Amino acid sequence: MKKLYKNILFLVFASVALTACETESNLQPEGLWDLSNPTIISPSEAFINLDETTPNEVITFNWNAAQSSAGYIVTYKVVIDTLGTTAFDTPVFELVSGNGGKDLSASVSYETLDEALSFAGYPANSDAQLSWAVIASSINKQSNDRNDITLNRFENEIIPNRLFLSGTAAENNNNLSEAIILRRLNDSDGNPSNIHEVYTSLTAGNSFKLYSEQSLPAHIYGGTNDGEIVKSGSAISVTEDGQYRIRVDLDNNTYSMLKIERWNVKGSPIIGGWDSDEPLEYIGGGVWQASMDLVNTGGFLFRADVNGAGYWDYLFKRVAGTANSLIIESDAASQGLSFEDIPSEETGTMIVTLNLSSNAYTYSIVKDPNAIGPIETPSSLFLFVNNTMVEEMTKDGDVFKNSVYLALQSGDQVSVNTLADGTGDSYTMATSIGATDSPNDIKVTVNSDLSEGTGAIPVERDQAYSFSIDFANAKFQWNYYNLFLFHWDEINQKWDDRDEYLLTYVHPYKFTGTVALKANFDMKFFSPWDNDFGGDNPSSLSGGMTNKGGSNIRNIVTDGNYLVNVEIANNYATGTYEFVKQ
Numbered sequence: 001m002k003k004l005y006k007n008i009l010f011l012v013f014a015s016v017a018l019t020a021c022e023t024e025s026n027l028q029p030e031g032l033w034d035l036s037n038p039t040i041i042s043p044s045e046a047f048i049n050l051d052e053t054t055p056n057e058v059i060t061f062n063w064n065a066a067q068s069s070a071g072y073i074v075t076y077k078v079v080i081d082t083l084g085t086t087a088f089d090t091p092v093f094e095l096v097s098g099n100g101g102k103d104l105s106a107s108v109s110y111e112t113l114d115e116a117l118s119f120a121g122y123p124a125n126s127d128a129q130l131s132w133a134v135i136a137s138s139i140n141k142q143s144n145d146r147n148d149i150t151l152n153r154f155e156n157e158i159i160p161n162r163l164f165l166s167g168t169a170a171e172n173n174n175n176l177s178e179a180i181i182l183r184r185l186n187d188s189d190g191n192p193s194n195i196h197e198v199y200t201s202l203t204a205g206n207s208f209k210l211y212s213e214q215s216l217p218a219h220i221y222g223g224t225n226d227g228e229i230v231k232s233g234s235a236i237s238v239t240e241d242g243q244y245r246i247r248v249d250l251d252n253n254t255y256s257m258l259k260i261e262r263w264n265v266k267g268s269p270i271i272g273g274w275d276s277d278e279p280l281e282y283i284g285g286g287v288w289q290a291s292m293d294l295v296n297t298g299g300f301l302f303r304a305d306v307n308g309a310g311y312w313d314y315l316f317k318r319v320a321g322t323a324n325s326l327i328i329e330s331d332a333a334s335q336g337l338s339f340e341d342i343p344s345e346e347t348g349t350m351i352v353t354l355n356l357s358s359n360a361y362t363y364s365i366v367k368d369p370n371a372i373g374p375i376e377t378p379s380s381l382f383l384f385v386n387n388t389m390v391e392e393m394t395k396d397g398d399v400f401k402n403s404v405y406l407a408l409q410s411g412d413q414v415s416v417n418t419l420a421d422g423t424g425d426s427y428t429m430a431t432s433i434g435a436t437d438s439p440n441d442i443k444v445t446v447n448s449d450l451s452e453g454t455g456a457i458p459v460e461r462d463q464a465y466s467f468s469i470d471f472a473n474a475k476f477q478w479n480y481y482n483l484f485l486f487h488w489d490e491i492n493q494k495w496d497d498r499d500e501y502l503l504t505y506v507h508p509y510k511f512t513g514t515v516a517l518k519a520n521f522d523m524k525f526f527s528p529w530d531n532d533f534g535g536d537n538p539s540s541l542s543g544g545m546t547n548k549g550g551s552n553i554r555n556i557v558t559d560g561n562y563l564v565n566v567e568i569a570n571n572y573a574t575g576t577y578e579f580v581k582q
Contacts, residue, residue, distance in 0.1 A: 033070035035141040038063045038104075038134050043149070047127075052154035055111035061095075062105045066136035066143055074138045075101030078108075080116075083129040083148060092120040092130070101137075114154045119217035121232035124157035157231070159250050160212035160219050163196045167208025169238040171201055171284060179214045180286075182248065183358040188336045194250040199260075199286040199356040201243050207235035210248060221248075229253045243282050260304050260314075263288045263354050267300025269344045277303075278352075286357040289430070291368045294350050299341030302326070302354050302363070316354065316361065318342045323387060323413055323456040326354075326361040346453060351430055355458065359432075360411055364455030366428050369474065375452060377471040378418045378425060384456075386413050389420055398472035404570040405464035405480070407508030408433065413456035416469065427469070428453040429476040434461030440502055442527050445479040462507045464570065481527040481572065483511045485564055490522035490552060500526075503566060511566040514582060519559050522552040531572055542578035555579060 041062040048059060061078045068074055079091040093116040097103040122128040133146035164179035165172075172178040182196035202208070210229075212219035222233030229248060236255070245258040264277040271278075271293060280288035280302075304314035317339040319325040319332075332339045342363065349368045355361065381393045381400040385408065393400040393416070400416075408414070414433055418424030429448040436444055439461065450469060463480040470477070482505070488498035503511035503525075517523075525533040525545065534550025537543040541555050545566075556562070561582040568575035 033068060033072070035069075035074070035136060035138050035143050036067045037143045038066040038076065038136045038145050040134060040145045040147055046148065047150045047152070049152045050110040050114050050154055052110075052114075052156065055109065055114075055154075057110050058107040059110070059113065060105055060107040061132075061134065063134045063145065065104055066138075068138045068141075072138045073102070074136050076104070076106075076137070077101065077135050078106050078132065079135060080113075080130050080132045080149075083131050085131045086146070088131075088133055088135065088144070088146075092116055110154075113151065115158060116217070117151065117153055118158045119219060121220075122153055123231075124153050125155045127152050158219065159194055161192065162212060163221075163248060163250075164211045164214055165198055165200065165208055165246065166211060167206065167235060169202045169204075169206035169208045176211065176216070177214050179211055181358045182210075182246070183361075185331070186335045188334055190336045195247065196250070197245060197247040198358060199243065199245050201282060201284065202238045202241070204238055204241045207237045209235050223255055227254050227256060229255050258306065258314075260306060262305045263316075264303050264305065265290075265292065265300055265352055266303045267341065267344075268298025269294040269296050269300050269347075271295055280352065280354055286355070288354040288356070289351060291349060291351050291370075294344060294347050294365070297345050297347065299343055301341055316363075318363075323415065323454075324362045324364060326363055350453070351451075353430055353455075355432075359460060360413075360458055362413075362456070362458055364428060364430060364453065364457075366430050366449075366451035366453040366455060369449035369451060375427070375450060375471045375474050380418055381427075381469065382417050382420050382422075383467070384415045384417065384422060387415075387422070389422070392420070393467070393469070398470060400467075400469045400471075402467045405466050405509075405572060407464045407570070408459045409462050409507050410434070410459055412459040414459060415454075415456045425452065426454045427451065427476075428455045428457055432458045432460040433465060433478050434459055434463060434480075436461075440482060442484075443479055443481055443530060445477065447475050447477045450474045450476040463505055464509055464568075481531060483531070483566060483568070484526050484528070485513070485515060485523060486526050487515070487517060487521055487523050489518070490554075491520060501564075503564065509568050509570060511568070512564065514561055514563050517556045517560065517562050517579075519556050520554060521556065522554050523556075524552055525566060525575075525577065533568075533575060533577075535577070541580075543576065545575050545577055547573050547575075553577075 066074050076097045078095045079088040080093040081088050081091045095106045095108055097106040117128050128151045131146055131148050133144045135142055135144045163182040166176050166179035168174045172180055180200055182198040184192050185195045187193040210221040220232055222230050223236040243260045248255045263280045266277055270276055278292045280290045283289050302316040315329040316326045317329050319327050320338040320340050327337050327339050329339055346365050351366050351368050353364045377398045382389050383391050383393055383402055393402050417426050427450055429450055431448045436446055465478050465480050468477040483503050485501040486498050488495050501513055501515045503513040506512055531547055533545040533547050535545050535553040536550050538551040538553045539555050563580040563582055565578045
């Protein structure tokens with residue numbers, strides 16, 4: 001691919017380029033002209049109370065224009081930073097004025113400003129003493145006018161609905177973009193609570209923090225040694241290597257760290273029954289797994305060894321009425337759930353997996369692929385999603401396939417069975433659908449070992465999937481397409497200089513993205529080269545499109561940023577598109 005941009009970075013560069021090229025005279029020598037300072041008009045108040053009861057009320061910043069002595073275009077932005085700041089190079093908040101930065105005013109709501117102050121670590125219900133400025137820019141020159149202001153934050157602190165863990169002690173190697181999401185627990189009514197937890201591995205002598213996002217700005221939390229969560233506090237240190245359950249209560253601003261020596265299978269199926277244990281090995285990402293001999297049918301559970309002993313307080317059992325969802329027995333009542341021992345009808349050498357990643361707490365039992373050969377091909381196979389049969393798969397020799405691309409969401413559970421009512425033979429695999437190190441490839445395809453077993457297969461990523469199950473080779477294959485907008489200058493034959501914008505998949509069957517487009521450029525939607533969508537009415541900003549048909553879309557008459565929305569049919573034969581100027 002020639003150019004695959006991150007949209008935000010590209011838009012910034014495009015905005016600068018368009019501004020700089022707006023007059024031909026901008027190519028004159030840089031030092032032969034002056035830029036005067038803008039002058040602040042309002043707000044003139046030294047103190048503003050951000051009233052939580054009127055979050056949509058706005059503060060409007062006004063100023064008189066700066067002048068370029070050469071008549072160059074001048075643009076403006078408002079920046080807010082710590083009291084006494086003069087450089088404003090790392091502002092707490094930044095706001096570009098309207099009309100591409102040319103307007104002489106800019107407004108921001110109380111709610112947006114309070115959130116920015118919260119991100120920056122200013123406490124709720126307190127005064128934030130700040131400096132603000134309007135900065136004028138023209139070519140490579142800047143000027144400004146500044147004032148001091150005190151803003152009183154909302155009475156109540158913002159409580160994020162997501163938390164991520166990142167740091168030198170964590171499995172993400174201190175890469176915030178890959179921070180580990182915590183699971184948000186439900187309350188007794190089944191509604192999301194403000195308690196989050198994660199099972200993960202930590203390294204001694206290092207530390208971690210908690211973030212509300214996988215990028216900055218974000219709410220950032222540290223903690224004290226006695227279990228208090230502190231907003232913008234010091235990193236939480238780790239004294240011992242190992243696997244931990246970290247639980248955070250944002251209502252009470254507390255956290256706990258439970259070191260888990262290991263998880264064990266305990267119950268009727270294993271050698272020695274309830275008087276014995278079969279240990280699992282941690283393989284990363286909140287997952288424990290082991291190959292073991294199951295010699296009997298019957299019920300079992302997962303029990304944690306904590307502080308060198310087996311603790312009956314930490315038992316994972318199956319959520320009653322589910323295929324393979326798990327709940328800690330002691331947490332079931334507080335989350336409004338009932339539980340039961342985990343049933344097993346399998347015998348033989350099996351891989352048992354305890355998946356405590358954030359998407360869902362689940363288990364699976366599959367035959368060890370190293371202990372088996374090809375699987376006998378059944379006469380029929382039915383595909384289930386969340387225990388509902390969605391279709392009978394098409395048989396071609398030893399291979400079964402589904403008929404269309406199936407839109408699935410993270411947390412869905414997929415299973416296959418030889419009978420339509422689910423009472424026949426089941427097959428499964430040990431990996432999740434959508435789990436891949438290359439999620440942005442054109443066509444993402446993963447083959448996993450197929451085994452006889454009853455465990456449902458969790459879905460890790462929102463996408464539209466196709467399945468192929470090969471019994472002769474004992475393989476379960478899934479794939480999905482990404483969709484790209486190709487954008488090029490066809491008039492001047494600049495295909496090789498094309499932009500290839502990766503669009504973001506949105507459930508179900510939708511792709512979207514905000515991109516910078518040029519007037520009179522040609523466009524098509526591709527998953528090169530399996531999917532090649534041309535427009536049915538190529539001069540229109542919205543309309544239908546056809547795979548391997550239609551024409552190049554040439555519908556942009558004004559350069560700018562456009563929101564592009566696409567919806568495709570479940571067989572990728574047709575679709576619709578729209579372009580909305582931003």
